[in-house]
Amino acid sequence: MKGIVKTIIFQFAVFSVIACTPIEKQVQVKHDSAPENKVAPISVADEMTYANVNDVRVKHVDLTLTTDFKSKKLSGTAELQLVWLRESTTTIKLDTRDLTISDVRYWHKNAWLPGQFSLQDADPVKGAALVIELPVAADKVMVEYATSPKASGLQWLDKEQTAGKQHPFMYSQSQAIHARSWIPIQDTPAVRVTYSAKITTPSPLTAVMSATSNGKVGTAFEFSMPQPIPAYLIAIAVGELEYQAMSRQTGIWAEPSVLASAVAEFDDTQAMIDATEKLYGPYRWQQYDLLILPPAFPFGGMENPRLSFITPTVIAGDKSLVNLIAHELAHSWSGNLVTNATWNDLWLNEGFTSYVENRIMEEVFGEQRAVMEQWLSVAGLKRDLKALPAADTRLRIELKGRDPDDAFSDVPYVKGHMFLLYLEQAFGRDKFDPFIRYYFDKYAFQSISTDQFVKELNSQLLNKYPGIVSLEMVNQWIDQPGLPESSPNPQSDAFVKVQQYQQAWLNRNLATAALKQVNWTVHEWLYFIEILPANLTMTQMRELDRQLGFTQSTNAEIQFAWFRYAISQDYVAVEPAVKTFLQSVGRKKFIVPLYQLLADSSTREYEWAKGIYAEARATYHPMAQSSIDPIFKQK
């Protein structure tokens, strides 16, 4: 819907360009200085927040929290620095979900004084508004609170769920609107804050955050984040963690037993940063570290600034799945630097990021691999396009009254990627690359809407080079369902070869044992599985599996692709491995489609999968639970 996204009045960060700067003149950005967090009115309507952002703005958050694994709670205080924008009010509305608020104070005449507050009735999606009524427009309020053991943005893992199995683990996942389940805050991507924190952990556990670590001071780990970020990028993890530097700017936090393999897998990260800087300008967050989480993490990765959170399922031993790192790194430009103002505009984050990810892969690993990854992404998108209601296959979607987590299909990612690739191919890289660079520079540290992007695209490319892409075509991509006919059609020579081999094998001109000798990459094998016909016999499947070992593959993507195919073919030999997979991995991308597929198969498989879920449910993240619960409530 066009109506919901209104124009934002922009703050101009210190490094932003003036509106008439020609595209060729790029902005000079200082690497090591943080931009000023200027506060300006917001005219975009974010349905997902209670915050009265145009009355008062939170500018900085200072957290003092204690981690208690026994009660599965964070407790302590959030001190919020405020900027008042409207003189007629001294009321602050903050977003919360399942928080217990014990006290609210405000800073007045050099003292903390008790403030009046009330927690409103909770909405199942948005949580409850914390309304604080102050007698004066104070500079600071302090909220004393504790989280719930069921906080939607935190997962508390038992020691058995970690690699080391000696200590428990806790981590946050704040996107989309889960920051409010562990911090009382203005939880909208339109508002940016800087933050600092003191986190007390039980010995010998270490706390890490999406911030600069200032070491352990007394009993607490201290952090500071000088760049203004939206609430969904505030992140924390606590566990038995060790650090190893990989290069001047990059390093890895992981459980001790995982650290060496993670370093070996991801040691191209600095090359990825260098490649992206060459394309799109400086990396503005100084350090870039990765945190390897236990397998329960519901996502591939989360782009928490300075410290991306990463699933261990991409440590394949052969760097075959490191495009995930390119993706999270790309968010340092698209998403973290230039942010979607509402979750309806998610494609501005994820479509740009998927596009930049693929450009990084091309720079570091070559064009061949980049194109193969495009093809495989589009195959996934086509599956999603079939399964989703038409309205959710538009780039700009309407989330009013819904959970913004619903926006995370392949549509914003891959359709967004294809839209940008379409523009790149239409205008040529000589024009398109400078445009993207200009866009990142101009809107650095700002949150913007789809309309804002279209306005820039129109003035910088469509109007400057008329007759190449029409505004109607742009609007079709953004607001019409499905994939336009103009969508690029990635073609890989390597995949053509795979297809020929498969055909020869199907025609019995090639022995299965000969397939074993081909020395293909993981991408080629994924393609091979993706294009297997539906009429394979059980004998052929057993033969493939025996020779090529798909069921027992150590590569999570291969296993997932094969399991999906095997389940649809009623190849029951795969069941023990599927069960082990579902019981050991919590990544939504894998487990939700597998449960769905099993539930949609026979009654026997439905009951079998329901039984596995009943046992595994407690080990999954609340966000994974809320995606899978409905699958087993349908029948």
Ligand SMILES: [Zn+2]
């Ligand atoms: Zn992403």
